[in-house]
Amino acid sequence: MLNEFKKFALKGNVLDLAVGVVIGGAFGKIVTSLVNDIIMPLLGLLVGGVNFTTLQYVYSREGEEPVVLKYGQFIQTTFDFIIIAFSIFIFIKAINSFKKKEEETKPAEPPTPSKEEILLAEIRDILKQKETENYKS
Template identity: 60%
Template sequence: MWKEFKAFALKGNVLDLAIGVIIGAAFGKIVTSLVNDLLTPLLGILVGGVNFSELAVKVGEAELKYGSFIQSVVDFLLVAGSIFFVMKLIVRKKKKEEAAVPEAPKVSKEELLLSEIRDVLKDRLK
């Protein structure tokens, strides 16, 4: 049973997943800091310091905190937008790097046919 567990735990897929989770957690901290420390204060300046989480309506004994919901939606949109723009930058950089690597010249059909004829002629002369 130990051998089976070791084989399972050390498979490439499991290790890749573990690395992805660790990097995802670290990336999550970066995005959270970006949103909490940069974007939310800037948004607060733009909307005049309005804090939605304080908004509530009292209905009888119950208090409906619709402001917390609005704040959660705003936070989600900031996080999603941040991730979108960071990933867009990463993809753009990757495309530039891939474009910088020259591709091998494509061989036309005529060149391919001429190469085959040349090889046949070489074989006949041997």
């Protein structure tokens, strides 16, 4: 069972996934900082300093605990999601354009001939050789 676990844990896909999770976590922190520290303060300036998180509706009856609907927090979370999704979209688009440029700079390798193509080339060469011999005699 230990050997099976080693094989599973050391497979390339599992290691790639682990690296992806770590990088994704770090990238998530960068995007969160972008949203909280740069975009939201600028947006706050544009909308006059409105903080959505304070918007709420309180419903209460006498003698009961009040129910608080924090719809402002929902609006803020939705807005954060849109900004994060857009940031990831821009990041992926930049990476893809970089990869595309990298692929364009690589020369295309000629495809390796199949066994049939090699055999046909040999037959062609033999026929040319015989034709040349017949022409000389």
